[in-house]
Amino acid sequence: MRGIGKSFLGVRVLSGVDLDAQPGEVHAVVGENGAGKSTLMKILAGVHAPDEGSITIDGAAVAFGHPLDAQRAGVAIIYQEFNLLPQRDVAENVFLGREPARRGIVDRAAMERETARLLDELGETSFGPRDRVGRLSVAQQQVVEIVKALSQEARIVVMDEPTASLAEHEVELLYSLVRRLQDRGIAVLYISHRLREVFDLAQRVTVLKDGARVATSPIGEVTQSSLVRMMVGRELSDYYPPRAETFGDVLLSVRGGGNAKLAGIDLDLRAGQITGVAGLQGSGRTELAKALFGAIPFTTGEMTPVRPRSVREAVSAGIGLVTEDRKAEGLALRQSAGDNALLVAHALGRRPGRVRELLQRVRLSPPDPSREVRFLSGGNQQKVVLAKWLTVAPRILVFDEPTRGVDVGAKAAIHELVRELAADGMAVLMISSELPELIGMSDRIVVLRGGRIVGELPAGSSEEAIMHLAAGEEAA
Template sequence: MLSMRGIGKSFLGVRVLSGVDLDAGAGEVHAVVGENGAGKSTLMKILAGVHAPDEGGIEIGGTAVAFRHPLDAQRAGVAIIYQEFNLLPERDVAENVFLGREPVRRGLVDRAAMESETARLLGELGETSFGPRDRVGRLSVAQQQVVEIVKALSVEARIVVMDEPTASLAEHEVELLYTLVRRLQERGIAVLYISHRLREVFDLAQRVTVLKDGVKVATLPIAEVDRSRLVGLMVGRALDGYYPPRARPEDVGEVLLSVTGGGNDRLHGIDLDLRAGQITGVAGLQGSGRTELAKALFGAEPFTTGRMTPLRPRTVREAIAAGIGLVTEDRKAEGLALRQSAGDNALLAARAAGRRTGRVRELLQRVRLAPPDPEREVGYLSGGNQQKVVLAKWLTMAPRVLIFDEPTRGVDVGAKAAIHDLVRELARDGMAVLMISSELPELIGMSDRIVVLREGRVAGTLPAGASEEAVMHLAAGEAAA
């Protein structure tokens, strides 16, 4: 279905892709992986007609193509679903599906035809939770992703590119995406699947191509590669143990934060102790109260009932003054000033608290920012480096308790390993860490114990090394087998 040969691309004299080959068969899921900056996005944008290659060629269905515009690629059967959806929230589903190519009857937009075709495609995907007339802005992230897939089907796409499709999905919504991908396969569509989540690569793909520094390292059948080898190909070195060693009992110290019967509009009867030297993981389905718990501890949506010691913060300022920090789920919207430098961002919390620090470069080196340049504008950094700047921002405050909400979302495997090491290092230095993650392997690999939330309550606490099945049984309210 797809053949890309010898693709090369440079921007302002900087080589981004060099002689890259990629192909995909009808009905195949072909994963494309690599660290941030490996060239994955540029390669996909060339396929989508956003950029023209400097060298090489593309064939679709055995026919050579040369795209000068994204519409050329669309007409040739290429659809790309970006991590940030291209949808108009104030329009309904049918209007989004046919945006820019609305069917016309007697000089007017044929709404009936739009809605009928949209309903047919939704039915083919087995989607019954919403319809053509529902406004997109009221749909969940998972439902909006279905709309993007319907858009691809409506243009009779032969190749669908999915860029980090689960980055904003809760664990239970990932299964829906798996189902949708398999339905695309059944229709004979070639799927190029880009993801930092290796479990999805092994679950879905038949083959995987690894890019590094703009060069193809390897294309391998998924059955012939394991996680360790794949990570090694991506980062160019072996990672000794995917997660750092857990805390030993003697490493765990005093209780630094305690909640008894904590509650508000969304949380009920929360009992929680965070200890020095310990990483406490928080699991739960979407809507279980994970992010609400983080915000309550941080004073953004404070507890209104119960006790919290040493202080029950009513505001974010009070929480920061009490030594509590929060690395938010959405670093771009809530954690960073993207137009400011890495150094200015690292000082945001300290300046807000009226503190002075001259250790900015030292802190950026400690969080392994690459390169540790305080003058670099944060908006131009990779996701992993942006997350490291957020972490540096809190280290200027020397917090006693640090909360991580989805600490490695949208971060490549090399940066993930660095962030995991930093989190464990902070715990070893005596900090109490609360870590929320939708990635169960990450949560289990990093946590010294796991608190599972369900419907705003603590459903149970599991020891280090608990199985994914045990976590999901508690999260879903099922009795363990």
């Protein structure tokens, strides 16, 4: 791609962007939300036509008037929101719109044979061609998207935030699938906000900012800090605001808390303190959040000043929860930012102050209460979730994966907000799978394993020390 330019309604979103990819290469494309990554990929996939510039594949110029043109040229794109029909089976999804026919009738046997062959080639044995897609996990549905791309004989595969909805143990599966695509000589364009994935998988990385290419570099010639500086104009060390030096009274105390997933939980949350929670997938992190919030209440032990038996009791007692999945559990996507910000207040019969001022406080960009939440970036959606809780001024706020699917600039803004809330006297519990985030933000870190707290570490502890406890080893 050379000199790609694109405008929408007179607004310039891409300007003179160059991008290339080699067979068997993973080329990462990074940048803040609004940098132009998705628009560039949609031009490659035939969704949009460029206003300027050219695209060549194997040295031959191509012009795509429709996504089918790009498919025929060997380009496949796997969007963050999968393009699958949940009520159809795997084989039907793989060959949707391209069903093989025999004597004018769809050849199901041929579809299933080819789907089974491709699944076997990827080493996938947990489901088969006849399984209904709606019953598959997110990671398995991603495999279906990759099989669909392979069935189209794709030579260039675009992955847009492929791990945004994956659990930790599923990320390794994705890594192995990407490497299998490389082994087949397929070029992978990999869009991700998670810089660790970029360094794990990519051979080269291109940075976009404000619709222009800042740089393209071999991965060995950049660092996380230099990438962040190119993307947002600040150092990696500026990601995390300074920690507090003193803390207030205990606002919430749990002794011997337990339920079907948790046992023997002893935990104190103090005013002004950010308590980080680490643990492997299945360790009980989300279950702890939901127990404190009354969604899956503690059935044994003591929790003071209140042990909520329901979400309403928890909210009335000043406890809030920013959920792991904001789209499914945190937002009404077809309602406005203003309506979403008032959800909790209205449920409690309260009348908060001016919504626009609240949205400005959480740094929503732009702070427009009338805009539908589904049209906002992941970072802005998360800020609306935070605004929803600030309307009722909770004393204790639990964050479950507060920056999942959020770009680096929005991450820094959310980190600043969390630290400001703690400085104002709120007790914060923060669960995160990103250990650098936990280390950078937490005043102390508790580690869960098997539904129990197995240790506590001070601020600034190493990733190795956390993982030793999380995996059941003695701390180094």
